[in-house]
Amino acid sequence: MENNILSLDKLLIGKKAIVRALVAEGLERRRLLDLGLVQGTPVEALHVSPTGDPIAYSIMGAVIALRSNDASKVIVQNLS
């Protein structure tokens, strides 16, 4: 089951996952929390920018784009 744990930027488009932890610190952590990325929040990867980064996710009913640098600090569990 350990294979199902990954960072959010690695989540494939169209896949759903659940937030398990944040590895960001300080202001960045605060921002991610404010987006609703707390433990247990479901997320889904929706769109990828034509240049490959950022990626847009469905988070709490809104579509939010995150740069891979930020998304890599959100640890999720793949729901497959």
Next chain:
Amino acid sequence: MLITNIGLAGNPNVGKSTVFNALTGLKQHTGNWPGKTVVHATGKYTYKDQTFSVTDLPGTYSLTTNSQEEEIAREFILEHDFDVIVIVVDATCMERNLNLVLQIIEAFSNSVVCINLLDEAKKKKIEIDQEALSELLGVPVVGIVARSKINLDKLKEQIYLSANSNEPIVRKKINLSEEETTKTINRAKNIYRKCVKVKKQNYDALDRRLDNIVTSKKFGFTIMMLLLSLIFWITLIGANYPSDLIFNFLFWLQDVLFGAMTKIGVPAIIIDISLYGVYQTLAWVVSVMLPPMAIFFPLFTLLEDFGYLPRVAFNMDKFFQKACAHGKQALTMCMGFGCNACAIIGCRIIESPREKLIAILTNNFVPCNGRFPTLIAIISMFFAGMTLSPLNNIISVIILTSVIIFGIIITLLVSRILSNTILKGLPSSFALELPPYRRPQIGQVIIRSILDRTIFVLGRAIIVAAPAGFVIWIFANIEIGNSSIISICTDFLDPFAKLIGLDGVILLAFILGFPANEIVLPIVIMIYLATGTMIELDIPQLKTLLVDNGWTITTAVCTMLFCLLHFPCGTTCLTIKKETQSWKWTGLAFLIPTMTGFIVCFIVAQTLNLILSYL
């Protein structure tokens, strides 16, 4: 009489400004992107003999200090003497919105939740149990459709009731610990689950499909280019007819006025100053500059209201990352197309101070509405002819689009340079919302923004262009020694201006155009006319006037480039001073684009001259 203070809070993109307009009857433009309500509007309305003053707060996602806007909103909620706070939420995006709702209710007890966009929710088959929601939140809930004013009276009644309740208002600093944040978000999720039923599984399927296309590798950039070009094309074609009509009318009127003034015996010098100085400058501004401004602005507003601009930011973000800049800079650049000064205020949506400064210092590389017609006029005179043939228009559009893209490239380059020198640092984290697409109120937007623009341009023409015309006439007609003041100035500037492909007159016009960019080209025309002989003029013959005064292809190219790359207008400079609270950054915001313009124009002028001399 006692005035009841109402605060209007909510996430961005929830139609807060529409609610504000519906309540107060004020016509404030509503945007579909974060940062539109940056200067908080206030308005009044009366209900049941009680006067309510409504303050529109900046749209925010939470009350924790992230951006300047959140700080403003939080301060207002906690410290302003509000009697009631109305929290506007988007019925189609409840889960996300509830987080802020819970935070505000905790900070300010006398709140009313106003669920807007119920019609959109109905379309998407989203059902909201308002009673249950009210019970769980512990505050009144009113569902409305602000656009068509449905249930507006209900909202007013509820505000009235809440304002007159005898319960004491509790204001409390909210706890920002991680534990508390997590708790609030989980509560939001819980409440959402209990009160909102989504009957259609893929309620946002249409948005997603549209996003799959406009952000795709295949079509993303092509669609961006095509949309931008389409807007330019409509502006070019649409501006030609009114330009000619207005021009003919105004210059016919000039003859009539001349006749009338001569008849009643007005002294010749007064006639000269008022007609050939003041009136003619006004006429040039209105006939050449106004039509493109009045057409471009509403078109861009439609794109903005539709919700397309955040997608542009999404597509372009990688470039901003490489420039170590903020992704939302793409949004502030888009605002720059309308007005650079407004865009500078819009830079508040950028949380990190370093990246905000980069966005402010480079914003002027996007030509605002007032510089746009100069580009259009020069392109149609020198590169595509003044005819209306479709092919010529397409050539014009391609050139115009290239100029804009060049401006974007310069923006990215300068941002990169700033990030490596005086504004060193790494890109900060940020989240960009891609809000649901919305059908813009096409008729209303077009009519209102054409009217707004026309009134705005006319107002500025009277305040700025008329005095400028007066000054130019005086300067052109007062002689020191054997030459007029104007020629002394232009002769002084000429050697330097020639190096960068311009001439003294053009450079002087840019300097005199500091109060407002839309008077630059009219001033050039006026100076040429004042120092040369009067000829029978109409718009197609403008080119003859310019060529007679030494304009070449090099002059045209360099004037366009300098129009794109020069100091911000006076209003923008003042706004930068206000926003940065620093003369140093204001000075740099002035110098950076100007130096860029000098360097680019010098290189281009010298290269072009070299090439042309070999041909």
